[in-house]
Amino acid sequence: MTQSVTLRRPDDWHLHLRDGAMLQAVASFSRHFGRAIIMPNLMPPVVTGAQAAAYRDRIRAALPAEVTLRPLMTLYLTETTDPADVLAAHAQGIISAVKLYPAGATTNSASGVRDFDKVRPVLEAMAQAGIPLCFHGEVTDPSVDIFDREAVFIDRVLEPIRRATPGLRVVMEHITTSDGVDYVSGNDDIGATITTHHLVINRNHILAGGIRPHYYCLPVAKRETHRLALRKAATSGDVRFFLGTDSAPHPDSAKESACGCAGCFTAPNTMSILAQVFEEEGAIDRLEGFTSLNGAAFYHMPPNEDRIRLIKHDTPADYPTHIAAGDETVTVFDPGFPLYWHLEDPA
């Protein structure tokens, strides 16, 4: 008997599409999504409404005509961001959210925030206008162990900012710990994205039996208990948790290096992997909430009207192991198991 599941078209609430040749190479791998929150950590970053509008137009131009993916733009918050520009970009429908990177926390985050008091006026304006703030939730204090940086961020940064700015709606991006799950579950005005890869790998996958640069991302995958907590949260039906793939392509030459950069490229096979994960958890009926309903509700947008279908076959789906991007290659995330769920689009 063939198993199949029909979902409202999913959305990706955290996606890196990059720019230039990389954008051209990766954009259509996200074609099965209805909308995607586009991360602004380009070099240089997307900091003004005008830059966001120009980047949105480059993304649209990179997508084939038949692809319906709608890019939802974000601004990269800096200590000199002008609250009036944020409000205007939002009022004009150019941006859907603002992204806060603690300076130095992750790829292209050097222009991020060091002194959180400096961004208080912007955050207050955002709270008033109902503009969501997306956090890369890790402290950068070198004395904090890399595996503890998310938990420490909650206590030192997230909770104080939320207390000081009542009504600010925040998304804790790509949570990786049970601390993140517990914090989000116990609060209002907060949502969390969970990536595909953090539902699949723990830190052993990166480090045991040889170092695997294509499993290295930030926040770094944690121990198995945390992966299990993420799987439980994603499949729980709690509307605060939704999909943000954090698909983050890098050239293989930059990953397979003495100082390899962070990011997993999961756009091509994300939906097949998620169907497998949700099936394993006995929660295939909750996949739609996670991929297609909860995030839209958080962003106060209607769910997509059209549907996609996933069908379980006897033979694994055929995904590329690498794609070409200009003169470079990019490795596609390998979940380590065969993918029997095939995406059929449209239903």
Ligand SMILES: NC(=O)N[C@@H](CC(=O)O)C(=O)O
């Ligand atoms: N997640 C990652 O490991 N990398 C992202 C940045 C980010 O989302 O933190 C990237 O831009 O490559």
Ligand SMILES: [Zn+2]
């Ligand atoms: Zn991040």
Ligand SMILES: [Zn+2]
């Ligand atoms: Zn990201």
